[in-house]
Each structure stands twice: as C-alpha cells, then as structure tokens.
Amino acid sequence: APSAPGRARALARRGLVVAVRAEAGVGGINPSIRKEEEKVVDTVLAGELSKPLTPYCRCWRSGTFPLCDGSHVKHNKATGDNVGPLLVKK
Amino acid sequence: APSAPGRARALARRGLVVAVRAEAGVGGINPSIRKEEEKVVDTVLAGELSKPLTPYCRCWRSGTFPLCDGSHVKHNKATGDNVGPLLVKK
Numbered sequence: 001a002p003s004a005p006g007r008a009r010a011l012a013r014r015g016l017v018v019a020v021r022a023e024a025g026v027g028g029i030n031p032s033i034r035k036e037e038e039k040v041v042d043t044v045l046a047g048e049l050s051k052p053l054t055p056y057c058r059c060w061r062s063g064t065f066p067l068c069d070g071s072h073v074k075h076n077k078a079t080g081d082n083v084g085p086l087l088v089k090k
Numbered sequence: 091a092p093s094a095p096g097r098a099r100a101l102a103r104r105g106l107v108v109a110v111r112a113e114a115g116v117g118g119i120n121p122s123i124r125k126e127e128e129k130v131v132d133t134v135l136a137g138e139l140s141k142p143l144t145p146y147c148r149c150w151r152s153g154t155f156p157l158c159d160g161s162h163v164k165h166n167k168a169t170g171d172n173v174g175p176l177l178v179k180k
C-alpha cells in the first residue's frame with residue numbers, strides 16, 4: 001500500500017487536494033515545505049543573483065525557502081543538530 | 091547540562107577528539123556530515139562553477155556533500171519525504 005505522503009501526492013496530482021501538510025515519516029527532514037511536490041528541487045541562476053552573497057536553506061525550516069532566514073539556529077538548538085545554509089557567491 | 095553533540099563540539103574545539111560521529115537528536119536532519127563543526131556552512135563561488143548546472147545536496151545524505159550524489163532518492167523512499175537538491179546554474 002502507498003505511504004500516507006504517497007497517497008497525498010497521488011491525490012494532489014489528480015487535483016483533489018487543495019492544501020496538503022503532511023509530516024515526513026520517521027527520519028524525514030522536511031516537515032512542511034511544498035509537501036504536494038514529489039521532490040522539492042530549486043534552481044538558482046547564478047548570473048541573476050541580486051546580492052554578492054545569498055544564503056540558501058538546507059534545514060527545511062525556513063519561512064522564505066529556498067532562501068535561508070536563519071531558522072536553522074532554532075532547529076540546531078532544539079535538536080543538537082549542526083546544519084547550516086549553502087552560501088552562493090556571485 | 092550541554093547536550094551530547096554540544097559536549098562533543100566543545101571537546102573537538104579543545105582538540106581532544108580526532109573523529110566525532112554523533113547522531114543528531116530527535117528531529118535532527120544531519121546524521122553524520124562534519125559533526126565536529128558547530129554549523130556546517132558551504133560557499134559556492136558561482137563564477138568558478140565548472141559545469142553549466144551543479145546540484146547541491148539538501149538532504150544531508152550525500153557521499154559527496156556539499157554536492158548532491160542522488161542519495162535523496164533513497165532517503166525519500168525510506169521515509170516518505172520529498173527533499174531534493176538545489177541546482178546552481180552558471
């Protein structure tokens with residue numbers, strides 16, 4: 001049988017779900033970002049970056065994903081983890 | 091009292107630990123990459139990318155971190171998660 005997220009994605013593909021907010025299973029790392037997508041991939045066009053240095057989120061907790069908003073600090077404190085952003089320099 | 095990862099990092103700073111491999115606590119997302127670092131941050135110099143498109147890991151499971159090696163596929167299958175890389179285009 002498909003997993004809960006698998007079922008949610010199948011329903012989303014059929015247009016039957018307006019908003020899906022599924023928790024990742026045990027060992028998942030993305031609790032809430034774009035769970036209706038089968039795989040969350042983002043593309044940066046390096047030539048079009050507006051700032052000299054742009055931090056991109058790798059903790060899946062940012063309110064401005066795919067950008068980093070500093071939420072990794074709270075995640076690290078709460079869990080003892082050590083994750084941080086990818087900095088893209090022009 | 092400091093957490094186990096906090097203690098490990100404090101020891102690492104004092105040069106007392108050669109190799110540290112700590113599991114992230116409950117809700118952590120990085121099981122094993124550079125756990126001796128307080129925060130894992132990486133920098134991409136966009137002007138020096140060798141390929142037109144370079145995928146960077148956001149699942150913390152890559153054997154070639156900070157690059158993506160496709161390990162997110164196994165992680166997603168095992169957990170029902172939906173994470174994927176950040177693609178940096180020249």
Ligand code: FES
Binds near residue numbers: 057069072084
């Ligand atoms: S908010 Fe996710 S890495 Fe900073």
Ligand code: FES
Binds near residue numbers: 148159160162163173
């Ligand atoms: S291996 Fe981690 S995102 Fe691809």
